[in-house]
Structures are given as C-alpha cells and as structure tokens.
Amino acid sequence: MNAFAIEHVSKSYILEGAERPVLKDINLQVGHNEIVAIVGASGCGKSTLLRLVVGLDADYRGTISWGNHDRTSASKVGMVFQDHRLYPWLTVQGNVDLAFDNTRLSAAERRDRTSHYLQLVGLADYAKAYPRQLSGGMAQRAAIARALAQEPEVLLMDEPFGALDSILRMRLQDELLSIWEKNKVSIIIVTHDVEEALYLADRVLVMEPNPGRIRDVVEVDLPRPRDRSDPAIAELKRRCLATLV
C-alpha cells in the first residue's frame, strides 16, 4: 500500500501570456515509511511538485491519490518550506505551538512537545526569541521543529538543511532518521546535495529542467545506519552526477 501516488502529473504556469510547462508527466509512488529524495537543477520544478502534493496548488493535470483514505488529501501532511516562513510576531515557541492548533493536546502536552522538538534541533535556549533574532540556519531549524511537531504521516521537506553548516547538517540528518525510525512517516526531501540524498533516501529521483521531468530513479539499497564514505554511495553518486550534468 502506498502512502500516496502521483500519476501523470503535469503543470504549467502562465508567464507573460504564454503557457510555460514546469512539470511534465511526473509519476511517483511513495510507500509507507519510505524516504524519497529529489535532486535536480535549480528551477526544474521541485518546489512546485511539493506544492501540488501538499495541496497548496490544485491547478494541474493528472492525479495525486492518497493510500490511507479515499480522499484527495492526506490526514496529516507536514511541510518544511524552502524559506523558513516563521510568523515574525510569534516567538520560536509560539511558532512551533501552531503545529498543535488542530489537535486535542492539552496545554501541558503542547509545551512538552514544543520543548522536545526545539531541543532536537538545538534551539532549546531560543524558545522565547523572535524570528528576527535568529540566524538564517536557526530560523530554518525552527521551521523544521514546527513541521516535525505536527508529527505528520507524510513529511515534505524543501531543502531543509540548505542553510546549515556541514556538522549540524549531518547531526540533523541523523535526527531525522531516528524520528523516521520511531514514527512511521513517509518523507520526500528535496536537496541539492547528492550525498545527503544518498545518505538518507531509499530512492533518489534525478530531475531535469525545461520542462521538469524525472530523468532517473536511483534505488539506494543499502542498510542503515549508512557509512557516508561507503564506496557503494560513491558509485551511486557518480551515476547521479552523470545524469545531472
């Protein structure tokens, strides 16, 4: 059973009166508890694809269907946007707390969960800070905490670790994997970092621009925890890069 399936999805934007195809015939089935990574040149439609999946844009051809229910959107889809999109007038804590707005959690449970996820992304000391007082990477981590706190069944992440230094990046990749092991969650992660894709994902989609389409699907059939310097990863990386450039 799939968590969700994207079938023959195409999308175009109208730009200066002309129709410009952005996605062309995308097919993708994401299983429960599967991690899929998407890599591809800038502008090839990765963010657009995530927007279609999460339901922010209904203007496309093709179908996106959800496995768990007979409905057009999943009960719980979380999203980390490419930009952090924190509410500037709420503290970090207040921003994360928004994730529980549509739940029945008690105030105490909300507080516990908020501090748990802030701890996880290393922002425990900044719970009371406002977004303008954070660095770019810290803001991105706060946004990650907000999405994780939702404890979604499907988590879409758009370059979530892009603004982080390599040490922190690796730490958060491992945190993400441990969350993924604990909660049954399907993850789509968009990244520019092929190594990150290969370290995290069960499958890596390599996309191609103009119009955006899937060029190659690389199965990463390696057990976890993976070794970042595994020659098998290096081999797969060569294959991805060959397709990308």
Added chain:
Amino acid sequence: MATIGAEEDIRVVRSAPDLHLARLKSFFVSAVLICIMPAVLLAFWWAASTKGWVSAQVLPQPDWVLQTFLDLCANGDILAAAAVSFRRIAEGFLIGASLGFLFGLLIGKSKTADSYLGPTFRALAAVPSLGWLPILILLLGIEESLKIVILAKACFVPMAIIAAEGARNVPKGLTEVADVLRLRASTRFFKLTIPAMAPFIASGVRLSLSQAFVSLIVVEMLAGTDGLGYMMVWGRTLFQLDIVIVGMTVVGVVGFALDFVLKRAELLIRRGSGANG
C-alpha cells in the same frame, strides 16, 4: 570584592550618561525646532495687534487672549466644550472605525465582495464628509445623531480603505503555512490576519481620528449648540475674537498632540509586529 565590583561599575556608568546626554540633547534640539515657528507667529501677532496694524476688534492682543483662556478654563467652559467634542469623536470613531475595519476586511479578503461593493464604496467615499451635510441635516436634523453619523462616516472611509489594503497584504507564504498546518479560523484570525494587519490598523486609526477631528469642528460650527467648534462660532457672533483664537489654539494643539501620540503608537506597533525586520 567590593572594589572590583565598583571598578566594573565605573566602566559601565561612563558610557551610559553619554548616551542619555545625547538623547536629551536631541530631544531639546527637536523641541526647540518645533517651538521656533509658533514663537515667530506669536511675535508677529503681538506686533500686529499692539502696533495697531490690525484693529483690536479683529485681532485681540495675545495677553487678552491668554486672559480669556484662563477665564474660560476657570469657569469650566473650555473643559465642558472639549468634553462634549471628545465624547462625539469617541462615539463616532468607535462606530465608524469598527464598521470600517469589518468592511475593509470583507472587501480585502473576498474578491467577489470587492467587485460587488468596491466601486460603490469608492464613489461614495469620494464625496467628502461635509458634502453629506445638507442631505443629512434634512434627514436627521441638527441633533446629536447628525454629528455622530458624520464622524462615523469620516472614520469609516479611511479605516475601510486601509484595512482592505492590509487584508490584501497578509504575506502569501504565511497563509500557506496556515493552510498546511490547518489552523482553525480563530487562530488564523488572531495569530495571522490581525498581527499582519496591525501596522495598517494603526495607520487607519490615526487617519480616521484626524479625519474625525477635522470634520467634528466644522460640523459643530455649522450645526451645533455645544462643543469646541460651537464655542468658536459663538465667540464670533459676540465679536469676541479672543474666544475664537482660544478655540483655534486649543483645537490646533489637541490635534497636534493627538497626531503625535498616535504616530508614536503606530511606530511601536510597526516595530512590534516585526514587519521591518
């Protein structure tokens, strides 16, 4: 221990008064700048009235006016007139600004509502508040309700325009976050719409109050039996121009103070909402 602490204190204290001094200085400089123009006017007025350039009938001497002001203060006339005027502004503002806010929210949020109601609203809004006066006098007489309606209209229009602008300016990215998190309508309103609109609401409050203030004085002059505006008309009919000048000064100073306070408040709200970083 005590000595070390004291030494540290000195280091801190040395820079602090400099900062205070600089602030105090800039405060005085701006206060002096603000006062130059009124002082020039006052000197000119004094010269014009004492040297007989203008007859005392038309332009009484400043010290008479001051005396009149003190008399009016002492017998409570000014206070009573001001109280009446401010109560009217408060009522008109509460009614007009809150309705204006809701209307602005409606046409700002809903394209359909805007295409139905927007053009009519903009056409009616283009008629200045006082343009409504003749027809409203026929409908409502010159009673209290006339003034409240005029004031409410004066507040409604700027508030509605700015609120609509604000509602259209809620950042799209933040709205999408609300969609993904499936925020409840009330949370969406209080944690997204209102804070995002706060700077606009603040400008709306300031503009509608100053509109109300201007309209009020004129309405009271044209169709009034009390209030600051009426006090000025009454002074003119008695050929007591000193009363008129007192009225003008009070209105000017109060209007200035109102605008000053509201501008400050607006600035604080803009900062607080984090809109400017």
